Amino acid sequence: MVEKNNRDYGADNIQVLEGLEAVRKRPSMYIGNVGTEGLHHLVFEVVDNSIDEAVMGFCSRIEVALLKDGSVRVVDDGRGIPVETHGAVGKSAVEVVLTRLHAGGKFDGTAYRISGGLHGVGVSVVNALSEWLEVEIHREGKVWKQRYKRGKPQGEIREAGVSDHTGTVIHFKPDSLIFPDTHFRGDIISQRLKELAFLNPGLTIVFRDETQAEEPEEKIYHFEGGISALVSHLNRGKEVLHPEPIYFSGEKEEIKVEVAIQYNDGYVENILSFANNIRTDEGGAHVTGFKSALTRAIVHYGEKRGILKDKEEVPMGNDVREGLCAVVNVLIPNPQFEGQTKTKLGNPEARSLVEEVTFSSLSSIFEENPDLARPIMEKVMQTVKARLAAKRARELARKKDSLDSISLPGKLADCAEKNPEISEIFIVEGDSAGGSAKQARDRRFQAILPLRGKILNVEKANIHRILSNQEIRNIAAALGCGLGFDFSREKLRYHKVIIMTDADVDGAHIRTLLLTFFYRYMKPLVEGGNIYIALPPLYRVREGKNDYYAFDDEELEQVLQGLRGKKYTIQRYKGLGEMNPEQLWVTTMNPETRTLKQVTVQDAIEAEEIFSVLMGDAVEPRRDFIREHAREVVNLDI
Ligand code: 0RA
Numbered sequence: 001m002v003e004k005n006n007r008d009y010g011a012d013n014i015q016v017l018e019g020l021e022a023v024r025k026r027p028s029m030y031i032g033n034v035g036t037e038g039l040h041h042l043v044f045e046v047v048d049n050s051i052d053e054a055v056m057g058f059c060s061r062i063e064v065a066l067l068k069d070g071s072v073r074v075v076d077d078g079r080g081i082p083v084e085t086h087g088a089v090g091k092s093a094v095e096v097v098l099t100r101l102h103a104g105g106k107f108d109g110t111a112y113r114i115s116g117g118l119h120g121v122g123v124s125v126v127n128a129l130s131e132w133l134e135v136e137i138h139r140e141g142k143v144w145k146q147r148y149k150r151g152k153p154q155g156e157i158r159e160a161g162v163s164d165h166t167g168t169v170i171h172f173k174p175d176s177l178i179f180p181d182t183h184f185r186g187d188i189i190s191q192r193l194k195e196l197a198f199l200n201p202g203l204t205i206v207f208r209d210e211t212q213a214e215e216p217e218e219k220i221y222h223f224e225g226g227i228s229a230l231v232s233h234l235n236r237g238k239e240v241l242h243p244e245p246i247y248f249s250g251e252k253e254e255i256k257v258e259v260a261i262q263y264n265d266g267y268v269e270n271i272l273s274f275a276n277n278i279r280t281d282e283g284g285a286h287v288t289g290f291k292s293a294l295t296r297a298i299v300h301y302g303e304k305r306g307i308l309k310d311k312e313e314v315p316m317g318n319d320v321r322e323g324l325c326a327v328v329n330v331l332i333p334n335p336q337f338e339g340q341t342k343t344k345l346g347n348p349e350a351r352s353l354v355e356e357v358t359f360s361s362l363s364s365i366f367e368e369n370p371d372l373a374r375p376i377m378e379k380v381m382q383t384v385k386a387r388l389a390a391k392r393a394r395e396l397a398r399k400k401d402s403l404d405s406i407s408l409p410g411k412l413a414d415c416a417e418k419n420p421e422i423s424e425i426f427i428v429e430g431d432s433a434g435g436s437a438k439q440a441r442d443r444r445f446q447a448i449l450p451l452r453g454k455i456l457n458v459e460k461a462n463i464h465r466i467l468s469n470q471e472i473r474n475i476a477a478a479l480g481c482g483l484g485f486d487f488s489r490e491k492l493r494y495h496k497v498i499i500m501t502d503a504d505v506d507g508a509h510i511r512t513l514l515l516t517f518f519y520r521y522m523k524p525l526v527e528g529g530n531i532y533i534a535l536p537p538l539y540r541v542r543e544g545k546n547d548y549y550a551f552d553d554e555e556l557e558q559v560l561q562g563l564r565g566k567k568y569t570i571q572r573y574k575g576l577g578e579m580n581p582e583q584l585w586v587t588t589m590n591p592e593t594r595t596l597k598q599v600t601v602q603d604a605i606e607a608e609e610i611f612s613v614l615m616g617d618a619v620e621p622r623r624d625f626i627r628e629h630a631r632e633v634v635n636l637d638i
Pocket of ligand 1: 046049053076
């Protein structure tokens with residue numbers, strides 16, 4: 001018997017080693033990738049464990065700190081990981097949690113353990129991918145400590161003093177042998193922590209970044225209002241149709257759902273959804289259930305109230321979601337995460353529950369609060385009317401002259417190349433810059449589309465006005481892929497769509513307008529990395545026959561240092577039009593020598609924030625923002 005036990009113990013040990021070795025050999029299998037996302041996943045994995053304690057009601061405060069040496073420390077006031085020896089393995093429970101794959105879960109079983117996608121892989125994965133990790137546990141009046149190197153314990157857990165509270169501290173440094181870049185980004189971490197604070201009302205999450213200035217930056221997130229507060233936050237700076245978000249929740253067979261919605265007077269739909277605290281960017285069953293119930297509840301109320309008489313005027317899904325800001329949050333025991341980025345909830349049972357809860361709650365809320373229902377119904381009916389009018393206008397236009405996307409705009413100087421993969425289009429501000437660009441370009445693969453002045457502010461315009469705006473139609477026609485619901489990325493005629501504007505405040509404004517437009521109506525292009533920003537130089541330094549270009553003041557300083565003692569002249573370019581075609585080609589358009597910034601959707605919430613400030617109703621914050629960021633706006637990841 002003893003012999004057998006020994007063998008078992010040995011086998012177990014070997015398995016443990018193999019487990020963490022496997023993680024180090026193929027880290028991407030466990031954390032998705034070893035780039036920025038994978039690196040930050042380490043932090044979120046540790047935080048998720050603390051969040052679990054909070055969900056169960058044992059933890060009220062979590063602190064995350066980025067330290068100067070490149071390490072991260074996560075402190076919580078939960079129960080603390082158990083330290084007693086785990087019978088079968090002969091090791092402390094904490095060591096099991098930190099060295100065994102998938103032993104991350106609680107022994108007592110959490111109903112809503114995050115187990116799908118890349119979340120919930122366990123803190124042992126973080127341990128395996130850390131140069132070192134220190135754990136400190138406060139439990140039963142004592143402090144306990146243990147240190148690991150690349151997943152291997154450096155001695156057993158040992159008592160290290162007394163304590164008057166409970167909790168866990170996990171302090172680790174990501175391994176540079178695994179991650180090419182081990183620098184954490186404060187903005188990515190604080191964004192997620194803020195989101196977690198909204199999703200866990202009452203919980204306090206503190207983020208401290210000690211890597212930046214001498215004065216560490218500290219942010220404290222605490223929202224009593226939960227997802228209603230998140231909806232208000234997303235709608236800030238906007239005109240809302242009812243002062244407070246509508247909130248309802250329900251529960252059945254261990255699945256919980258909560259929803260908060262608030263309409264604004266805009267035309268954009270903004271639904272954020274979560275399953276077990278993970279953002280489901282691709283939506284899924286819960287969102288489908290919500291959307292279908294929302295439409296049904298509005299149609300049902302409209303019919304009951306005699307607002308909907310005409311059959312043609314029955315609102316459709318898109319009609320009831322213009323100006324809708326909503327957050328749908330579910331907790332579900334066995335979440336199935338599907339889709340390209342594993343952010344789509346699969347569970348069909350989530351759909352039926354969300355649908356039931358949404359329909360019955362909304363119906364009674366509307367019934368009991370006609371003053372709340374009225375502005376929403378009025379807005380929906382306006383949208384329906386605008387849709388019908390737009391449809392009639394399109395039919396008319398189609399008959400009259402085929403203004404459809406078949407005819408390319410007259411101002412477009414197209415390229416000879418027909419293969420979209422190697423074709424580029426420059427969208428240029430103004431006819432004069434357009435003229436220079438036409439002379440400068442390589443017409444074999446570069447097309448130029450000049451825009452006249454500023455395009456419409458799409459956030460404030462409804463689909464009807466957008467579709468009839470000439471500049472927008474020119475862009476849509478030139479790109480060939482349609483707009484909004486008719487959008488099809490396969491038809492894109494140029495895989496690089498390059499926004500080229502002046503390096504001044506007006507240029508920044510036009511660029512932001514264009515980005516808003518692409519983000520709202522051609523989102524797949526932004527997501528697919530087709531949108532770029534050209535970076536024209538700010539200065540030319542001429543020394544004899546040599547020209548040097550500088551893209552900012554710092555570069556200018558460098559150039560001038562290199563020319564010490566020589567005679568030179570500096571020209572500051574106020575616009576693209578001041579460059580001759582040769583200069584424009586060399587500095588901004590020639591693929592061999594230019595710098596392009598690829599536009600990415602870093603984060604839907606962040607995008608929403610920037611666009612809200614820049615495009616929303618409140619004028620002051622917008623003006624301030626543009627003044628402050630006129631130069632650097634280029635580098636914003638929208
Ligand atoms: C296993 C069991 C228990 C708690 C934890 C793990 C735990 C893990 C982490 C990771 C970060 N913070 C944490 N806090 C707790 C249950 C403990 C009990 O029953 O007392």
